[in-house]
Amino acid sequence: MIRINWQKILVPLIAMAILLLFWEWLVWYKGWRPFQMAAPSQLWPAYQRHEALFWQYGWQTLWRTVAGLAIAVVVGTLLGMIMGLSRIMNDALYPILVGFNAIPKATVVPVIALMFIGQHDFNTVLMAFLISFFPIAVSVAIGLSTLEPEYRDILRSLGASRFTVFWKIALPKTLPEFFGALKVAATLAFIGTNLVEIITPHGRGLGHLFQSAQTNSDFPLMFAVLIALAILGIFLYYIVIALERIFAGWAERQPS
Amino acid sequence: MGNLIEIKGVTHAYKTRAGPFPVLDNLNIAVPEGSFCAVVGPSGCGKSTLTRLIAGLMFPDQGEVWLHGERVKSPRKTVGMAFQNPVLLEWRTILKNVMLPLEIVAPTMPRARKEARARALLAMVGLEGFEHKRPSELSGGMRQRASLCRALVHKPDVIILDEPFGALDAFTREDLWQTMHELRVKEPVTAVLITHDLRESVYLGDQVVVLSGRPATTQYVMPIDMPGPRPLEMLYSAESVERLAELRQQIRIAQGRDGQEGRA
16 A cells, blocks of 8 residues: 655645745735736736647647657767767767857857748757757767676677677666666756747747747746746656656665 | 697787787696686786687687687687676566576577576576566675576586686685585586686686786696585695695796795
8 A cells, every 4th residue: 555645745835835925925015016027826817818828839849849859869879879889989979079068059049040940840859959969978878888898798708799789788788877868858958949939039839938928028927938837847857757767667776 | 528628829919009918828728528627827817818718709819719629710609608797687687687698599499498497597506586586686696696597598518707706705605616516416517717716716626727927828737636516625625725735836936926935
């Protein structure tokens, strides 16, 4: 039987309620108007006014993030494999990747927007990918290059091919590192999507809704979007956690 | 019975930036079928290179390695390996870890037969009931037992043991030595056992080969004519004490420290 730990549930709920009450009180006490600041009680009505848009844009933001992340997983894993299995390729690619990663991605948005004018979906997915493949590539590369030689030898001594060694040993062994990186990458891809949605004009997605709320100084709507984004981000994060449990659950230490 | 493993005049050097780095120099070892050959020598003398040569993972610059009357030119399915680090796969159960070599060597063997074979071996080493545990749930000695099962599961002609008991505490090590003798009765196999432990070499070996310091050559061979399974008390017999003293002396020579006593 699952025992419910009330302390684990109640304490955070009470803490959150206190925070919201303080926020509500602060707005009331200062007499802030909706174009100056939003109170928590105004967020639900703001959501209801634009309910259809929230769902439509929320879906757009989500699928672009997931598409960008999926490409980042494929490309990042491939890059990581190339770098992890070949010393020369690692020496060649690593400095380039580090340099690329060091560029603040907000500066890349105008470049992409100018290169692919009007391709809003494409630009957004591209950005989500560009910002999130780096941690995946690095973690896979490190996971593969730090494989102890004995692991290889037990199969190589039986005449197994390089591919068999990779498939049966190297790949599963890097899964814990891969999922660690995927958690970071999922958050980053989400940032990438929103960057493009906010910065490029005439966009779509929750970032765009946020942008138009800002133009109208509609604070309740802005905060409602922020909370919708937080919910999406948490949703994505827990999907990754669930995948990790399924594919790399063995790496978790059993409580003893 | 003929020699199952023959190492004839093997010389090998690693190529480094500073030039060739010789590790083996005219090494000769012959291991009759079904016997255990313990190899001892100063650390860093090329013992692990020797294991890779026998496994066909490397080839010597000069000389020949023969297994079963055939020259080793590539890895063979008839070899099993176990190392100091048991290198079990954390994402597989113990049973599936032991079955791993069969997936490579006998991919068409029915799963039930693979499993039966692995279970039988695990039972032999006292791991019955642990088939579905993960490696992280086992003690170091138990992991090493599982690693031995994996080395034997595909009925290899030769097993190469590279200090498999080196990281275990003294009592666990002695337990595993006895397990090794019991295994030899049920699973006859020819073995090369690399070790740092002279008592281990005398207890498990049918011959003990002492390698000289780098580059290693065959410095001394001690036959140990005593049928197995040997009782642990064998180690305390006058004969064994004498053998250990002689091996100790040979190691000192290999280390280049002979005759320096009192001067150091």
